[in-house]
Amino acid sequence: MRGAMSVTFRVHLCFFLLSLYVLKGQSRYLEEHEITPERVLSLLNSELKRELSDEFVYRRPLRCLDMLVVEGQFTFMADRPQLSCAAFFIGEPNELISIQYDAANIDCAGGDFIKIFDGWVLKGEKFPSSQDHPYPLYERYVDYCTTGSSRRVIRSSQNVAMIFFRIHSAGSGFTITVTKLINPFPCNVISQTPEGSFTMVIPQQHKNCSFSIIYPVEIQIAELSLGNLNDVSLKRSPWGCAGTGDFVELLRGNGMDTSKMVPVADLCYSFSGPAQMKIGCDNTVLRMVSSGKFVNRVTFQYRLLHQHELEKLRGNNLEDFCDME
The missing domain is CATH 2.60.120.290 (Spermadhesin, CUB domain)
Structure with a gap:
């Protein structure tokens, strides 16, 4: 099911991302003013078309608003306060998403946070729904400031996951490694294509x-x-x-x-x-x-x-x- 996303899907997804409601229904507006629909479509296209060898570890900076469909190591480093950021991860239908914290330099006491969500949140609505997900909603959020190094690796229950983060100070950030795991009985899937x-x-x-x-x-x-x-x-x-x-x-x-x-x-x-x-x-x-x-x-x-x-x-x-x- 690999291939380029349709224009219709990309427009829909772009609309979803740019009207994102995050953090358990609390409305926040994206503060990355440089992000445009054209830029989001461009990054979606570039990610989907990328083919990597098994030996090569793909590395690139993580954006305040991002979509990731490939494995690799991603680093976010704030150059100014970034108060409402989100990155979406998606795999093939038979894949699970594994996210590992490699490093983090944030001020939890000062209001910074990194939260991984098992699924997607779009326009205040969650996938999978609470009726279909194996875990209660509160267990689907993993807060780095609460768990610290005790949960360095978080695995999704389906082919999508996402990360919310807020960082107040320039020079602060984190690094994660994303890998895909095979799911023999896929349940709850968002199609890429x-x-x-x-x-x-x-x-x-x-x-x-x-x-x-x-x-x-x-x-x-x-x-x-x-x-x-x-x-x-x-x-x-x-x-x-x-x-x-x-x-x-x-x-x-x-x-x-x-x-x-x-x-x-x-x-x-x-x-x-x-x-x-x-x-x-x-x-x-x-x-x-x-x-x-x-x-x-x-x-x-x-x-x-x-x-x-x-x-x-x-x-x-x-x-x-x-x-x-």
């Missing part, structure tokens, strides 16, 4: 997994295998698929928190597709809910909607909410 295919498997574990695509797409489910199909006592619940304990749902919306998104369809019986739908939202999510009693599996593919398809969707729908077909 505007098109691709993926198979999500939940092997008899009681959890929810979401695959987020942050642009308007056509999504096509090729195959859905739910273990409850073999349960002869299974009956249709009056509460729909949610009452079965094992199901897949499609969600649409313009934010990141799946608990705030609108259900489009739910599927609780195995089938071989294709079943497809076009969704003209900023975010389309395929979410699998598993009771832990069965092995559940879904295979799907997706592609970016063309401009004429978006215009058709919007022309057929009078609602203010994002459109679908």
